[in-house]
Amino acid sequence: MVPSDYKDRCGLSESPVSGAVATLRCSTGGQFNTLAYALYPDQATLDRNFTYEPTATLVPCPGSPQSPVTWISPIHPDQIGGKLLCAIEVSVEGVEYPIVRWSIDSALVIGIVAGQVGQSIDQVYQWWAAHYQ
Numbered sequence: 001m002v003p004s005d006y007k008d009r010c011g012l013s014e015s016p017v018s019g020a021v022a023t024l025r026c027s028t029g030g031q032f033n034t035l036a037y038a039l040y041p042d043q044a045t046l047d048r049n050f051t052y053e054p055t056a057t058l059v060p061c062p063g064s065p066q067s068p069v070t071w072i073s074p075i076h077p078d079q080i081g082g083k084l085l086c087a088i089e090v091s092v093e094g095v096e097y098p099i100v101r102w103s104i105d106s107a108l109v110i111g112i113v114a115g116q117v118g119q120s121i122d123q124v125y126q127w128w129a130a131h132y133q
Contacts, residue, residue, distance in 0.1 A: 001107050002026065002037060003131040010037075019049045020110075032124070033097060034114035039107075046108050056087040056099065062125050071102065074133055081105065081132070086121050089114065098124045102132065 002010055002024065010026035013036075017023050020038035028035050040046040050068075058067045061084060073081035082103035089099050098121040101112045115124040 001104055001109055001111075010035075017049070019045050030116075032113050032119075032127070033116050034112060037109050037111045039109055041108070043105065043108065046103060046105070046110060050083055050085075050101070050103055050110060055091075056089045058085060058087050059121055061086040061100070062122050071132070084128075086125060088121065100124050100128045102128065 009028070010024050013023040013025050015023070017036075017038045019040060021041050022039045024037040024039075026035040026037075038049070040049060060067050061069065064084075064086075067087065068083050068085035070080045071082060071084040073079065082105040084100070084102045087099045087101070088096050090096055095117050097117050098115040098119055099112060100121075101110065103110050113124055113127060115121075
């Protein structure tokens with residue numbers, strides 16, 4: 001589930017995100033602000049934690065009419081991979097940056113990649129698509 005080019009750059013966080021059994025944080029070498037994965041104990045907890053923070057504005061992911069949407073795994077095209085959303089987050093300093101958040105329902109995982117200030121939602125989404133589509 002973690003892309004092979006990032007596996008050696010990830011480690012368990014000492015403080016998992018709310019509701020998660022474990023959280024894995026990855027270094028992106030400055031490519032992105034955040035790359036993280038959270039493992040949940042069951043689908044209901046994952047679904048509750050997929051909802052987004054009030055400081056973010058949902059925007060359509062490239063090629064989608066709205067956000068969130070379901071996504072289909074190319075490995076299993078006959079089943080839904082999970083949920084996908086794109087958003088613009090506003091930091092406490094008032095700085096905007098793009099975010100792509102997705103679930104991998106079969107693994108009970110939510111992933112998030114947050115771009116750097118100045119990156120577009122399209123740039124962050126293209127990273128996600130290259131690794132999960």
